[in-house]
Every structure is written in C-alpha cells, then in structure tokens.
Amino acid sequence: LHVAEAAEKPAKKTLPDAQTVTAVRHWTDSLFSFRVTRPASLRFRSGEFVMIGLPGDNGKPILRAYSIASPNWDDELEFYSIKVQDGPLTSRLQHIQPGDEIILRPKPVGTLVLDALLPGKRLWFLATGTGIAPFASLMRDPDTFERYEQVVMMHTCRTAAELNYGRELVENLKNDPLLSEIHGEDFAKRLLYYPTTTREESPIMGRITDNMASGKVFQDLGLPPITPENDRAMICGSLAFNVDVKAVLEGFGLREGANSEPREFVVEKAFVGEGI
C-alpha cells in the first residue's frame, strides 16, 4: 500500500526557471524589495530588465517586466516592486517569503545601459517611483563612476516614505569603504542625490521637470546648467513623466539615443499605465 501511494503521488514539480527568494523588505503599504538567487548563467548589463513572475492558477505563468536593481557583480538579484492590490502579479508577489520560488526568465534587455550613451562628464539619473530600480543597479556599478566624473540621482515621489529605499541605498554607497578606495575619499561629491516629494512636505520639493526647467536643481547642487557637451541622462518613470522630461532635455539640446545609436540620453518606461 505504501509503495502504491508513493507511486501515485506526482513528484514535486520545480518551476522552470525557478529562483529562490533569499530576503524580503517592505518599505510602505505599496512598495517592497526582495532578493533572489541568481542563475549561474545569467549575465546582464547594469540597468537592464528581465521577466519575472509566479505560476498562475491555470499553470500558465504570470510574468511581468522588472528592472534588476542589483549591480551585475552581485551574487544575488534584487528587485524593487510596487504592490498593486488587484494586480495579477503583485497582488500575490507581495506575499513572498524567503525560501519561496519565483520564475525568472534569464534574458536581460533594456535601453538604460551605459553603452547607449556617448561619453560625457556628468550623468543624470531621472526617476519617479519604482523607476529608481535600474539606477539602484547602475549606482552600485563601479563602471558608472569610471565613465563619469559625477552622477546626479534625482528621484521624485508623492510622499517622503516612498523615497526611503533609494535614500538608504545612496547612504550605504557613500559610506562604502570599497567605493571610496576605488573612487577616492570624495565619493560623496561624485554621487549627488536630489530626492524630492510633490504631495508631502519634505526638505526639497517639486517635480523633476520643474526643478530642471527653473534651474533650481543646478542652484541647489552648485552645478552649471545642462549642456550637450557635458551632460548625459537616463529617464525612467511613467509615460507622462518620460515624455515631459524628454522635452526638457531636448530644450537643453540633448538628443535621445539607443543601444544601436548612442547619443546624449535614453528613456525607459517604469511601467505600462492604464489606457496606454
């Protein structure tokens, strides 16, 4: 009887492309980050995204695009995620625990890579919400600081709590003895952080577009205005944000580039919104 039972019981199925969750951290009611094991064969360029997900009820996986938030040298992969309460994936993904499995298709792609930009002096990362994820990868990649003298991270959210993932990451980088060793004692001056809120009081306020167009961010950071000779930029936010930032950068004379044609800035959507 024992043997027959064992024979009838199907073997535990491991998901194809399964990776194991190693850590989860909740930042707000609608934001969390998590880390998973990295497939040995996965090579990616910092800033790229992959498809990740969970098995659906009908056995078909529910997959969504996610920027890899960890740098390419990291043994594990990190992701920074929204929680959409009725979202097919994140209504469930938000409940993952260490030891659980997720699906990860090991085919990284994306435009927010250093190779898609011409060489320059200063690199601007312009993000709203979870759009900071690709820059969480690029800020932790020493190659970024080898290519650029200065990096400016502008991140805007509605409320102060939504900035905390990025804030903690930048603080840890500034205090990272390894980076100081590689990039010099003045690493804090090489990575300028400009977090702002728009719907809650905080030390610096306002939309990225407004703070650039008015010149406030240049004044606050003691930087010259953006020029096509010196400045490069990467944009990652909602479609409306991307469109408006693009117009501001074009106003400074910068042109959009791509992997196949490096220029002064590149753009990627942080998510696909309703009605788009």
Ligand code: FAD
């Ligand atoms: P969906 O049905 O996919 O989305 C439902 C609605 O929620 C959308 O119509 C939109 O209005 C809203 N929404 C979805 N994602 C977001 C978001 N990130 N921020 C604000 N509103 C959102 N999401 C991440 O959380 N982290 C990432 O690093 C990330 N990288 C992406 C990279 C690319 C290139 C693209 C195209 C999308 C990325 N997304 C990212 C969005 C992600 O693919 C999913 O949309 C998200 O995980 C929600 O999935 P869902 O099935 O729960 O809901």
Ligand code: A2P
């Ligand atoms: P605001 O509060 O003034 O709309 P959202 O949650 O709507 O995606 O917005 C995230 C952040 O991006 C908010 O701080 C929001 O500012 C800002 N934002 C939204 N749309 C734009 C845009 N078109 N240009 C600049 N900033 C934007």
